[in-house]
Amino acid sequence: MRNYWIKLLVFCLLLGAVPTLFIGLFSYITASQDVKDKVQAANMLVLQQTEMQVEQMLHTLEDSVTQFANTALVQEAFHQSLTSEDFVTVRKLTNEMANLRSSADIKDTYIIQFEKEWAIHFAALRKLQELPNLDEFEAYASESKGLMWNTRAKTQPIAQTEPGSDNSMDALEVPEETISLIYKLPLLAGTDKPEGMIVVRVMSDEIRRVLTKSKELGNSYILDASGQMFLSSASEKNEYAEINRAIREQIRESSSSSGFLNTKSGGQKLGVSYRVSNYNDWVYVSVSSIAAVTKESQSIGLMTIAVCVSILLLVAAISYFGSQRMYKPIRYLTQLTREANEESDMIEQKDDLVLIQEGIQTLASTKSKLKHVMQGQIRHLREFFVIKLFTGQMSEEELIQRSDMYGFPKEWEHLLVFAVQIDDLSYTRYADEDRELLLFALNNIVEELLPPDRRFSPVLLGGTQITLIANPEGSKEEILNYAAEQAEMIQAKAMEYLQLQISIGVSRPFHNIADAVIAYGESLEALRCRNSLGSGMIVRVEEIDKRASGETAVYGHLKPLEEQLVHSLREADLEKTLGMLDQYLSAVLHKNSYAKERRILLLQLMMRIVQIVQEQGIPVHKIIEGEKTIERFLKLQTHEEIRSWFQNRLLTPIASLLQERQENQFVSAAEKIVSIIHERYDQELTLEAIAAELHFHPVYLGRVFKKEVGHTFSDYVSEFRMKMAKHMLETTNMKISEIGEKLRYKNISAFIRAFRKMYGSTPGQYREERSSSRMETEGKSVDHA
Known part of the structure; x- marks a missing residue:
């Protein structure tokens, strides 16, 4: 099975297809968005033009009405109580009113005088109370604006004389959609009780003709200041009700005077552009279909698909032939692996790389096992050789021969022995049972730190880690300095890795390898000085020899210290007792005292303390638990270990018992x-x-x-x-x-x-x-x- 070739082919296809599809999709989206942006810009430009045409028409009519209102004729007539006898003045006013038709398609014009209670409607003068839409005019008067537009549709009167009627101004009301210009006299802002007003009604068709209706640019309409479509039919108002509500909400939330939003109406996606007029707060709206806008981008999409398909076909061809060529060396290795393995039925079901990997792992594992077996045997033989060396069981000729066989240093000027022992474990996380394991760990640390060309194999012998160091060239001082550097490094690593304090004894440098037995004893002798020098020491055997001439006995001043210690213990004063113990141990373990006599003096002190227990009638077995306690005492090495043993195993328990009896x-x-x-x-x-x-x-x-x-x-x-x-x-x-x-x-x-x-x-x-x-x-x- 060529599983890897299939994966390689799929990877090549994806490597070529994914960028192609991504670029094609990005190009199509970018082009479509550009088309949408251009259509939106065109809609916004059309709305701006529509706004300018409508406002120009409104401004023209406002200017005409303002000029008419400020003429002497209107000003003079407005302060008179006109009657039917003033027909000349009325005719002049009606003629001027007729001239207003030239500025717009005017349906009706009214001059209303509230205080004099008369009104002129085209050529007719009538009393104010006879106006059929007086309520409408009074509502206009209550508005605070002096000049305003009303966009609500009103019923318009049409003159018609009925038989038997004396009033020729009676009208038959028919619905007519108009917008009204209201001009209060005098023109004062903020008044709700004007003397009168001029009302001009303009046909809505005058403005509706300016609005656009096309598939490309959409439908345009206008919302008045209250948000109503005053130029549209009832069906259009219902159709665009949701759109208008969305426009009003967006205008309230945004401070911009123009905008665009996407919405739906009747299941159709729509794009809505709008502009808010600063002149009268009318909103000019253009609604276009998104489908019509994106129709142009469909051709772009078809072209993009054609290009992408062509590129994908090319990628597929390149991927096929390229993957075949790349798979050729894999196929060769797979064939060799199958031939080398007898279980061919199971191999046929495995992936190529998995099969090759398993074959390589099998070879590496076999090699590693063989190497490990050989190294394990050689290591044991090396350690056995070094142990025989330190115990004096090999001749010099045999030592030289085996040294060359096991890869030990061949030539040296001087040799030197390290002896490493663990200090007190009382204040560590370890117990006495962990000593053997800790020594094994120390042996590994020494083996890792010291270079193989400068040492023989480190070994464990008699609870001590022993290492034979070789110096190829140089004087005795150089090997001693080298030994001091390596000893400090071993101590530092033991503290870093094991949080363990160790002491190291260093022998004299020697040349003949047969003298390793003597050097081994010298390193152990150097370690025995720890109980006077303290823990964590590096002791050279020469330092012991230099101090040998100054050794003196300490019996003369030990007796008073011993008596004071016993007296304070009888009084159960533990603090004073421990202070005397420190003085006693400082004297006994002083660097100038006899090393061989220290154990005797310490045993003597222990027996004197036990004698106090016997004098008080306390069973000795409560303090000393048989011979194991004595054996553990004899194994103590450092000053800290000895003091801790006396304090925790003897003085503290005895002081507690004596204090209880005293109480x-x-x-x-x-x-x-x-x-x-x-x-x-x-x-x-x-x-x-x-x-x-x-x-x-x-x-x-x-x-x-x-x-x-x-x-x-x-x-x-x-x-x-x-x-x-x-x-x-x-x-x-x-x-x-x-x-x-x-x-x-x-x-x-x-x-x-x-x-x-x-x-x-x-x-x-x-x-x-x-x-x-x-x-x-x-x-x-x-x-x-």
């Missing part, structure tokens, strides 16, 4: 003192005597009593004696002096002052008050009986 002793001692005071209040009492009796120090006993009772010893004795004095005054007839003497007061005045200080009255006053109260109570009980 119990506090309560018992305070209770005994209170009992003695209650029994011997009438005897001589001192804190020193009671402390001797209870086998406590007076100061210590005073603090305990104050802590548990809330009062000092003397205050509590005085308070209790006053309570007993109060009781004696209430229940006995003893004299006040006798009571004071019984309570161990040296004179009566001191007793009275103490009693008044506590109860606010003297003993005598208190006894009298109690006696009076008792007598009143007894009297009330007798009266009640």
